[in-house]
Amino acid sequence: xxxxxxxxxxxxxxxxxxxxxxxxxxxxxxxxxxxxxxxxxxxxxxxxxxxxxxxxxxxxxxxxxxxxxxxxxxxxxxxxxxxxxxxxxxxxxxxxxxxxxxxxxxxxxxxxxxxxxxxxxxxxxxxxxxxxxxxxxxxxxxxxxxxxxxxxxxxxxxxxxxxxxxxxxxxxxxxxxxxxxxxxxxxxxxxxxxxxxxxxxxxxxxxxxxxxxxxxxxxxxxxxxxxxxxxxxxxxxxxxxxxxxxxxxxxxxxxxxxxxxxxxxxxxxxxxxxxxxxxxxxxxxxxxxxxxxxxx
Numbered sequence: 001x002x003x004x005x006x007x008x009x010x011x012x013x014x015x016x017x018x019x020x021x022x023x024x025x026x027x028x029x030x031x032x033x034x035x036x037x038x039x040x041x042x043x044x045x046x047x048x049x050x051x052x053x054x055x056x057x058x059x060x061x062x063x064x065x066x067x068x069x070x071x072x073x074x075x076x077x078x079x080x081x082x083x084x085x086x087x088x089x090x091x092x093x094x095x096x097x098x099x100x101x102x103x104x105x106x107x108x109x110x111x112x113x114x115x116x117x118x119x120x121x122x123x124x125x126x127x128x129x130x131x132x133x134x135x136x137x138x139x140x141x142x143x144x145x146x147x148x149x150x151x152x153x154x155x156x157x158x159x160x161x162x163x164x165x166x167x168x169x170x171x172x173x174x175x176x177x178x179x180x181x182x183x184x185x186x187x188x189x190x191x192x193x194x195x196x197x198x199x200x201x202x203x204x205x206x207x208x209x210x211x212x213x214x215x216x217x218x219x220x221x222x223x224x225x226x227x228x229x230x231x232x233x234x235x236x237x238x239x240x241x242x243x244x245x246x247x248x249x250x251x252x253x254x255x256x257x258x259x260x261x262x263x264x265x266x267x268x269x270x271x272x273x274x275x276x277x278x279x280x281x282x283x284x285x286x287x288x289x290x291x292x293x294x295x296x
Contacts, residue, residue, distance in 0.1 A: 023175040025049075025168060027118075031141045031151045033161050033181075036170035037196065042154045045170065046120040049152065055118040061110065063095035063103055070095055070106060073113045081109035085139065100127060104136055111151075112143065119144075121153045125160075134160065141165075158198055169193050185235075191294055194233050204296070205232045212293075225293065234291035 023045060025032075034042050050057045063070060068091040071078045078091045087105040089098070098106065104125055111119055125133045137153075137160050144151050161167060163182035168175060177189050181197070188194030191202070206213040206229050212221040214232070 023168075023170070025152070025175075027150050027152060028166070029148050029150055030145045031137075031153050031165065033165055033167040034152055034154045034170065035156070035158075035161075035167055035196070036176075040170045041173045042170055043122055046122055046152065046154065049118070050120055053118060055120045055152075056114070057120045057122070058107060058111075058124050059122045061107070063098070063106070066092045066094055067098075067106055068092060071110055071113055077113055078109075081112040082106075084112055084143075085109045101132055104128060104132075108136065108140060108143070111140070111149065112147070114149075115147065117149060119149060119151045121151060123154050123156065126157075130157075130159065133157065158196075169196070186290065188233075188292065191231060191233060194292070199236055200233060201236055202231055202233045205230050205293070207293075219288070222293075226295075229296050230293040231296050232291055232293055234288050238288055238290040 034045065036042055046055070046057060049055045061070070067082070067089065068075065068078050071081060071091075073081070075091060082089065082091065082105075085105045085108045087102060087109065089102060095103070095106070107124060125136050128136070140151065140153075141162075143149070155161070158181075161181045163180065163185075165181050166179070167181050167184065168178045169184070170176065171192060177184065177193055184193060185197045188197065194200060195202075203214060205219075207221050207225050207227050209227065210221055210223065212219040212230075212232070
């Protein structure tokens with residue numbers, strides 16, 4: 001495990017000058033993900049780790065000369081690495097002649113030739129189609145565990161991150177939260193994290209004694225919460241609809257996984273709702289299996 005502590009690193013953008021504040025990373029073997037909105041400081045964090053902890057920043061590598069020149073190993077090691085990444089090219093092929101997909105596989109081969117090193121990847125597979133991106137990333141995950149590599153990977157594609165993958169969420173020049181993607185998806189802690197990780201619904205509700213008053217009826221509230229207005233956040237797959245007491249589908253069937261429409265201004269302002277137009281009847285009501293409330 002590697003431990004990084006970053007404080008007051010200066011970075012510049014078009015709007016302001018900020019400092020990365022108190023970012024702590026406990027980086028284990030395998031691939032971990034660094035995520036967050038644009039301008040949050042992700043690239044700056046990679047650069048700081050590169051400078052202070054001798055990490056290899058993959059985006060600095062320049063594809064020039066032959067593949068063998070780029071890999072910087074002996075011929076047998078180069079051929080073995082290219083074979084491992086399933087790339088059928090000659091080691092004396094000029095890098096400038098390679099396609100984007102081939103260059104990404106050569107990049108993986110480069111990582112293969114290094115031992116016990118820290119690698120920093122800044123959206124290294126962007127620009128490729130989704131299927132190829134996922135194939136390369138899955139190979140990277142497997143390879144890094146086999147070789148005890150530690151890789152910190154910046155991405156904006158949430159589909160690249162598996163439920164058990166470890167993520168660090170950065171925003172406003174500081175580390176907001178960290179944990180496995182699955183845990184943060186279900187329990188984001190703050191609204192900004194929740195909406196970033198995947199599709200969601202939210203609406204304004206009012207807590208009155210034991211009830212939550214929503215634009216679509218009342219729900220049983222949590223006794224520990226004080227009365228007042230809250231932002232209710234929930235995933236569409238955690239929503240169930242009932243009709244005259246008869247459940248549409250079974251309780252464990254996520255009936256709204258593919259059903260999602262926008263409804264404008266229905267009482268306290270609902271930005272997005274889980275009902276289809278044909279379901280907007282008086283005898284329809286809903287139940288939410290998992291939700292989060294934040295006081296407003």
